[in-house]
Amino acid sequence: MSVDGENERAAARCTRCGEIGIVLVGPDGTFEPIGQPELCSCDGRTLRILERTLDDPDDGS
Numbered sequence: 001m002s003v004d005g006e007n008e009r010a011a012a013r014c015t016r017c018g019e020i021g022i023v024l025v026g027p028d029g030t031f032e033p034i035g036q037p038e039l040c041s042c043d044g045r046t047l048r049i050l051e052r053t054l055d056d057p058d059d060g061s
């Protein structure tokens, strides 16, 4: 198992059911839940990144 590019871990929350989990964020912005095939049972990509491992300031809207 090799690691391509730089994947970073981030906390993500499903915007539909509110489930929170840790995902790998790929270089192309895709999310991949860690330790389980899907973060929750909702269909579609409804995950929203809460917090990255990079020290970004808060995303003020």
Ligand SMILES: [Zn+2]
Pocket (backbone or CB within 6 Å): 014, 015, 016, 017, 018, 019, 040, 041, 042, 046
């Ligand atoms: Zn969900």
